[in-house]
Every structure is written in C-alpha cells, then in structure tokens.
Amino acid sequence: MATRLLVFANCQSNPLASTLGVMSPDVEIIRCPPVHTIPAAKTDSVFDLLSQADMIVHQPIGQGFGPISSDAIKERFPEKHYASFPSVYYGGVFPQLRYLRRPGGGTLSGPLTDYHDMRILKSFLDDMPVEACVEKLENDGSDYQDLVTAAKQESYAREVGVDVPVMKWVEEALQERPCFYTFNHPDNKLLWLIAEHLLQQLGLPISPDAKLRQKPFLGEISAAVPRGIAQALGASWRRDLYAINGEEIAWRDIVERFYALYASVADLRTIVDFNRKRSMIPLI
Structure with a gap:
C-alpha cells in the first residue's frame, strides 16, 4: 500500500510534491494549496487533507499562521511522521x-x-x-x-x-x-536533491528509473x-x-x-x- 505524503509549504510545495511523487514508487501525493494562499475560512479543509496523510513534509510555518503553523499542526496530528526543509531562499x-x-x-x-x-x-x-x-x-x-x-x-x-x-x-x-x-524559486535540480534527502529521512524508497523533469517548475521569471x-x-x-x-x-x-x-x-x-x-x- 502506498504511503500517503503531503507537502505543506509555500510556492515550492507543489513542485516538490510532484518531484517526490516521481522519485518514489511507494508514494501517493495528497495535494494541498500553498500555505500562504489558505484563507482562515479554509482551515477545516486543510485539516481534512492533513488527516489523510501518513507523512507530512513541511517548511517551518510560523506562529503567525495560527492553527496551521507547524507547531499547531504537530499538536493536532501527533501520530503523523514529519520531515522538515527550509523555505528555500538565497x-x-x-x-x-x-x-x-x-x-x-x-x-x-x-x-x-x-x-x-x-x-x-x-x-x-x-x-x-x-x-x-x-x-x-x-x-x-x-x-x-x-x-x-x-x-x-x-x-x-x-x-x-x-x-x-x-x-x-x-x-x-x-x-x-x-x-x-x-x-525563492529553486531550479529542478535543487528540488530533486531536496526530495531525495527528504525520502531518505522518511525511510522511503527511491526509484532508480526516476527522471529529472526538464521543464522548470518555477522558471516563469528568470x-x-x-x-x-x-x-x-x-x-x-x-x-x-x-x-x-x-x-x-x-x-x-x-x-x-x-x-x-x-x-x-x-x-x-x-x-x-x-x-x-x-x-x-x-x-x-
């Protein structure tokens, strides 16, 4: 049975989720909107998505996000497995x-x-x-x-x-x-490296046949x-x-x-x- 994985992060969330899904054959991605786009009225729907996940990959989400901050989510769902990565920025x-x-x-x-x-x-x-x-x-x-x-x-x-x-x-x-x-828009190679180490952190397998996507996820503005x-x-x-x-x-x-x-x-x-x-x- 596939491991249900959710990425909870900023604009990097969907590209990273797609990369994780391609890289590991044992992963089923649960899609979640980028955290900065979630209005207060939609927090219950986010909790529903989080409840479906076995593992949650997340950036540090500060207290200013209230009930969907990292600490609040971990308190609400203590049974989940978590792995964190930074808001990738340079x-x-x-x-x-x-x-x-x-x-x-x-x-x-x-x-x-x-x-x-x-x-x-x-x-x-x-x-x-x-x-x-x-x-x-x-x-x-x-x-x-x-x-x-x-x-x-x-x-x-x-x-x-x-x-x-x-x-x-x-x-x-x-x-x-x-x-x-x-x-704040990393290239696909950097996303791939992050995904690889997150899967290792979570103990999930990596397919030797996985291919790096050539079209940039986040390259609208270069x-x-x-x-x-x-x-x-x-x-x-x-x-x-x-x-x-x-x-x-x-x-x-x-x-x-x-x-x-x-x-x-x-x-x-x-x-x-x-x-x-x-x-x-x-x-x-």
Missing part, C-alpha cells in the same frame, strides 16, 4: 532583487510580477534618465560582497533546526549554475545576475538579462516598464521607506 545571486511590500498589506506588482530590481528603483528615484539607467545596468561593475554575505547569513538562518538543510548544496553548485531563477556576482563566484555561467517564460527582455524595455510603473504609484516613497525599515538586507 538572495546572494540576485542582491538587486526585492519585493516591495505595501504598508497596508499586499505587494507592489510590476513587469516582473512581484520582483523589483533595486538598481532601477534607485535610478528612478534619483531622476536618472532611462538611457543612463540602461548603461548602468549593462556595465554594472559594483562590489556586491557585503550584500552577498548578508544574503548567505539570512539563508543559513532560515535552515536552523530543519531536518534537510539546503544551503551547503547551493554553495557547492554555484560555480556550475545559479541554482535559482529568483531568490532574473538577471549582476556580472560582478558571477565573476566573484568564478562561475562558468552568465545570465545577463531578465527573461519571462524563457523569452529574454532587453534592458531598455525592462527599464521603461518599471519607470512607467513607478511614475504611476503616488505613494512610492512611502512604500520604499516602509521596506527599507523592515529589510534584513540593505534595500538601496
């Missing part, structure tokens, strides 16, 4: 990339969904012409070492206490590939990597442009789209100040 390859949270709730969306390039934002706030901003981005020789160090510390802090930490693998692989499409980052890593790869669904976007197009967005946001400086105060890593 900003060291993309030190320029951030969300812009609104003070009243929600996130400012734009040309790259919820992601913003702080170099473009700063150029806009400094009244830099589009042409000058484009030139700056194309020839970015900035020293990002302090931001990379802060990002690494943040990512390691997210892993404290989990069963399957991830950052050691990221550091080992970075010379060969960036490992992420954006700071973020540009500043040249100084790849150079500092001694990396053999380059990612000079942003891409949306695999189509690269010229810098001028990206800058013009962001400038138009920021010009339309009346409370932009309030949003920037709010994010500057709440960020662990310098904003701009």
Whole structure:
C-alpha cells in the first residue's frame, strides 16, 4: 500500500510534491494549496487533507499562521511522521532583487510580477534618465560582497533546526549554475536533491528509473545576475538579462516598464521607506 505524503509549504510545495511523487514508487501525493494562499475560512479543509496523510513534509510555518503553523499542526496530528526543509531562499545571486511590500498589506506588482530590481528603483528615484539607467545596468561593475554575505547569513538562518538543510548544496553548485531563477524559486535540480534527502529521512524508497523533469517548475521569471556576482563566484555561467517564460527582455524595455510603473504609484516613497525599515538586507 502506498504511503500517503503531503507537502505543506509555500510556492515550492507543489513542485516538490510532484518531484517526490516521481522519485518514489511507494508514494501517493495528497495535494494541498500553498500555505500562504489558505484563507482562515479554509482551515477545516486543510485539516481534512492533513488527516489523510501518513507523512507530512513541511517548511517551518510560523506562529503567525495560527492553527496551521507547524507547531499547531504537530499538536493536532501527533501520530503523523514529519520531515522538515527550509523555505528555500538565497538572495546572494540576485542582491538587486526585492519585493516591495505595501504598508497596508499586499505587494507592489510590476513587469516582473512581484520582483523589483533595486538598481532601477534607485535610478528612478534619483531622476536618472532611462538611457543612463540602461548603461548602468549593462556595465554594472559594483562590489556586491557585503550584500552577498548578508544574503548567505539570512539563508543559513532560515535552515536552523530543519531536518534537510539546503544551503551547503547551493554553495557547492554555484560555480556550475545559479541554482535559482529568483531568490525563492529553486531550479529542478535543487528540488530533486531536496526530495531525495527528504525520502531518505522518511525511510522511503527511491526509484532508480526516476527522471529529472526538464521543464522548470518555477522558471516563469528568470532574473538577471549582476556580472560582478558571477565573476566573484568564478562561475562558468552568465545570465545577463531578465527573461519571462524563457523569452529574454532587453534592458531598455525592462527599464521603461518599471519607470512607467513607478511614475504611476503616488505613494512610492512611502512604500520604499516602509521596506527599507523592515529589510534584513540593505534595500538601496
């Protein structure tokens, strides 16, 4: 009889669940919505899904999620088998990339969904012409070492206490590939490695015939990597442009789209100040 397995996590939950299902012949996946999309009115339906699972793979879900936090779930279902992994996140390859949270709730969306390039934002706030901003981005020789160090510390802090930490693998692989499409969207190879170790943690078999999926699970937005980052890593790869669904976007197009967005946001400086105060890593 197959082991019923549920992944309880953020946007990484469904890709990881699919990978686990492909990798182990003894696993039956119970699908659950990403935790950040679950409204309070739907918690009973989530409890029903969790009750059906034999094993629960989860990220550390904080107390702010109330009855669906990790601790609350373990208290409600003490008989389940659990294995944890971090919210897989690394900003060291993309030190320029951030969300812009609104003070009243929600996130400012734009040309790259919820992601913003702080170099473009700063150029806009400094009244830099589009042409000058484009030139700056194309020839970015900035020293990002302090931001990379802060990002690494943040990512390691997210892993404290989990069963399957991830950052050691990221550091080992970075010379060969960036490992992420954006700071919270790992590539399929990294998801595969996480799934492999979670199955080992749970004592579940791994099929020798399982194949890595080639189409990215989380590659809708592929973020540009500043040249100084790849150079500092001694990396053999380059990612000079942003891409949306695999189509690269010229810098001028990206800058013009962001400038138009920021010009339309009346409370932009309030949003920037709010994010500057709440960020662990310098904003701009």
